[in-house]
Amino acid sequence: MNIGFYPGCSLTGTSKEYNESLVAVATSCGITLQEIGEWNCCGASSAHALNHELALLLPSRILALAEQQGFTELLIPCAACYSRIATAQHQLLQDAKLLAEVSEILKIKFTATIKLFNPLKFLSEKILPLIEDKIKNKLNLKVSCYYGCLLVRPPQIMKTERFEDPVVMENILAKCGAYPIDWNFKTECCGASLSIARGDISSKLSMRILRDAADKKAEVVAVACPMCHSNLDMRRPDINSLLTAKIDIPVLFITQLIGMALGIPAEKLGLHRHFVKNDKMVSNVYSQNKVECPA
């Protein structure tokens, strides 16, 4: 099964491990992710604040390229990229005139009808049915699933059911033997868009998220967005100083957790690339089923 793949900038930089673990999980399920050629920036976080035309054109070009290269399905793991591209698709499909104009500017004829997958949709629709009998390590972890904002909102574009209280990640991780906990900050803001300009606000917002996860006795936080991850992971010293307490709950990408459950070696999942130490937890998972921990 071939599916178009748009990594975006985060997956080639700050969240390399997201890329690694996603590819590893997909490969182990026999799905080939084929990177679309000549891709460009999706324009997230800056373009739509400055120039609406550019904010539409950048993601439109990605849609057009994918279609031109013969893909009918496109996976966009980064939540911010997905949000921009899905929004562009929504706009183009609403307005045939706009689509024609954009085609004209891009010099690529396209219909914008390609089927988009955000990571959650991809994992629940494509991966979940394939892993049921492949689970090697039961995770046995209390996990708090953190969605952030972009994966579920705005609901009319994302078409998420239960956007106030999503349960997709919970369902997937429960299949992997984890124990999703009921907590309150699933869809709260981590402050990503302010993380450069007002890091103090981001830290405060991220702190509240982690505090609630800790209060609810989470052992790991699962995320599916590079921005969420960097805020919750990288800002940990700031957070801990705000809290005047130490929270050492690791923050992992959901794909890493699935990879662990599938028994994919830890270094292939990039588990060593985090700021918050996770080796004890990781080795626990791998050792409980007597598979040698490769880390």
Next chain:
Amino acid sequence: MEDFEPKLAAFVCNWCTYAGADLTGTSRMKYPSNVRILRFPCTGRIDFMLVMKAFDSGVDGLIVSGCHPNDCHYTSGNFHAQRRWVVFKEVLDIMGFDTRRIFFTWVSAAEGAKWAKVVTDAVEELKKLGPYSEFKKILLKKLQFPLDNKTADREIKTEPVIS
């Protein structure tokens, strides 16, 4: 065909679509003026023969519209009409009549905007299809038969004229 202005009639029920078209008016929505609305008590009253007669009188298309299923003012007139249209459409289809020119819809009394859209879309579609010359060809051979009856006036052209 650019200047072609289709001739469109609409057979509508009094309670839903007629009222819906009234609402289009009260809401000041605009639609093409090609349509002539004929009021029937209910879609159940719309005789398929009258549909044929509309084409006789030279329309290029016809809208047939009434209350949505379950909303009929008379509870079930539209359900009977619905079955009638299924069979009627089949006769016309088998005979090669252009049934794309008959627009069956349900427009409720609250759907003023839908009425405007139904008319606009129908006019647009008919512009694409052009005048119904196939049918008008057989009409050319018609004798202008009288609209004869007991009370009617004879001022209307009544002499049979073969054209």
Next chain:
Amino acid sequence: MSRIGVFICHCGENIASTVDCESVAKSASEIPGVSFSIDYKYMCSDPGQSKIKNAIIEHKLNGVVVAACSPRMHEPTFRKACAEAGLNPYLCEMANIREHCSWVHPKGEETTFKAFEILRMLVEKVKRNTKLLPIKVPVTKTAIVLGGGVAGIQAALDIANAGHKVLMIEKDPSIGGHMAMLSETFPTLDCSQCILTPRMVEVAQHPNITLYNYAELESLDGFIGNFKARIRLKAKSVDPKICTACGVCWSKCPVKKIPDEFNTGLSKRTAIYVPFPQAVPNKPVIDRTQCTYFVKNGKCGVCKKLCPASAIDFETKDEIIEVNAGAVVVATGFEIKHTDFFPEYGYGRYKDVIDGLQFERLASASGPTLGEIKRPSDGKVPETIVFIACAGSRDKAKGIEYCSKICCMYTAKHAMLYKHKFHEGKAYVFYIDIRANGKNYDEFVRRTIEEDDVNYIRGRVSRIYESNGKLIVKGVDTLLNAQPVEIEADMVVLATAIVANADSESVAQKLHIGYDKHHFLSEAHPKLRPVETNTGGIFLAGACQAPKDIPESVSQGSAAASKVTILFSNDELTREPQVAFVNRTFPPQYSSCTGCLLCIPVCPYKAIEKEEIKNRNGEVVKTVAYVNGGLCQGCGTCVAFCRNKSIDIQGFTNEQMFTEVMALNF
């Protein structure tokens, strides 16, 4: 020879601004058969109508076409004017050149031409109109009142006091509706039960009112003045005539853990029960879905053994009775959304997030806490309560765009009651706007804010979550510096949206009346006919039509009652003669009807029956279909159905419609 008069109305500027009325009038005068044609500023005005009347007399008109607004608006006006001038009203037709022409098309020749064409088609039709006489039907002077809430009670009492019989149908074991559940009422704070229960008793004791409690409407047939209703009397398992309501049965019933509907699940009831102590009628019924005897095939039967009056009978069955009535008042009330509708407020998981009706029960002196505000989870008195107005209402994303109307007031009342009962408590109200537009309403809200020190925060709440035993309410204060706010509350009261009853669609279908997209029942006209429905003889009262407070429900109950009594003030009703008929002709054919009688099932009103035509010797010479003009409502489905055009319908005859169609004449 037709002598048609054509009258073109300018409707002020409404028609004249896009249609050249003068030229339409001029062209119309050239239509064969038109002998008089004028245009005038306001045809429906007194001078306008006089012009029609004068023309009818002066020009001996035998047909009139008024080209003006929709016939649904002014057809009766102009037909009446014609009748006053001695012309049969059914020789008058209206050409709709306003709603269907001037308002929907731009100014121009085409619009003027269309107006003329519409007019011309109607002129052709009116030439074939015939004189019709209105039909008289008798009126059954009994009204059905559907629903025994405050609106239904008011309507029933008013109709009964006017001297007519009333049949009240209530689905629950007791009448009283939502109002019986309320604690105090705004803006006077008088006790709801104190003012309602005397009315309930009056209903039960009124000689003109028959109360069918624990009953539902099965079906309604017939028409204004002559309805036939089938009522299902649900099996009560207790003979109310013998029962003395001593209370032994419900105190001894072993099934004690059923959530009490009357107390909104805040307390428990037994399987044999009286919904509340002041219930009317105050006789128990057995809830067969819960009773051990019925659930476990005849085990138990404690109540039957202990009943001193031997009133309990497990064998009773649902009974269906048929009644005749002349009018129906629909007062079926409303439902509210429950807390489980709100994912952001915990999907109903938090026990201390409650809805407004639950708060009413908590505040009610006869409620589960005897009027003390205690939170459901642990029975503690909450020190901080947050009230959230517009929970669901005015929220497009929730599918409820409308305002539930009563929440602003009852939220203020709730906050005030709480502060009165627990002075140290803190009360916060999140609101969008305060809509207190009734007599003494705004004063009441001001009192809550200013005297009782309730903290009003203008903003929405985005989330409620539990943390360390507190409910954290996250919202925003949009006034002043627009800051996010977080309140640690002990209890949260959601003023959840008022919605139509879950079965309102099926009720509407049973009654053949309309409902809107939110399933509230539709009135005939939003302004001028707010209590009538589109079906003659069926009226609306209370919140089944839209969210309403008590004074409004009561007013509408009275209004519906007055409509019913107006209807009942006549022994006979005059009906529009728009009815179908089977043709008759000379022997030996008698009628072109061949008596296939396939039309009988088509009629929604069962108005078509078999008729045997007999000769002088009483021998049947032909069997044909017959349309009962009293039952016929004039849909004309049979007319289109009849293969050889033996049935026709007055007002929309084959000849008229044929001519109108042929006059399209494109």
Next chain:
Amino acid sequence: MNQKINQHIAYLMKEKGVNLIISQAKDSNGFVIPHFILSENDIISSVIAINEMRNFFAYLNKQEIKSFKSIGIVCNYFGVKTFFQLKFENQLKDLELFLLIPTDDDFIEITSEKQAEDYLSGLKQSTILVDEELENVKKMSMEERWNYWMKTLELCTKCYACRAACPMCYCSSCTTECNIPQWIPVPASLHGIFEWHVMRAMHLAGRCTECDECVKVCPANIPLNILNKGLHNKISEAFSSDDSSIKYALNFFQPDEKVDFIK
């Protein structure tokens, strides 16, 4: 007719007071024609294959025939179907009827609706009728179909033989004869012809017994039966949810019925 039937006819006339038997015979061209037996002397033996037999129920709608009161009629499957449908439509009143259906060397006699129903249910036909010409027409494009019919109908002179031969066209005054208003134009113009055939098909929809009398009598050989069959198929297909007790699909509907082309 075979000997057993002829014997029975003689018995009916002698013992049961039947005074008219509508039997079938072949004319010199081999065309099947009605043979009226008014007395035992009229009985002849003739050989007609069961599927060659015609449906003469249309005669029973004539006042002159009705006056015989007690009538025997030789017919095949379609006759029984017609009998059943006419009874359902409250026709054939005051008539005592004996349906005689020849079999190989015997016959079946049917006198009541119940017997007819049993006979018909024993011979359940498939609900979708197959007809080569219908398939052909259905395969054509809309324009081809239109041209096909216009070419075919050009020969129609509106002689109304199809109507006269149809046992289901029993109306004493037909819509074609209605002149206030004149629904079907009198002159033999194409659009009038078109309307007549649409109307005929519509009136027979759901009632037609598919006996093809209309085709057999048409002097212009217009394949009217493809309209009848097409509609029969449409009704079976579109209203397949109706149970078998529904004898006429068009005066009935299912709750919440939806039709896809009505938007």
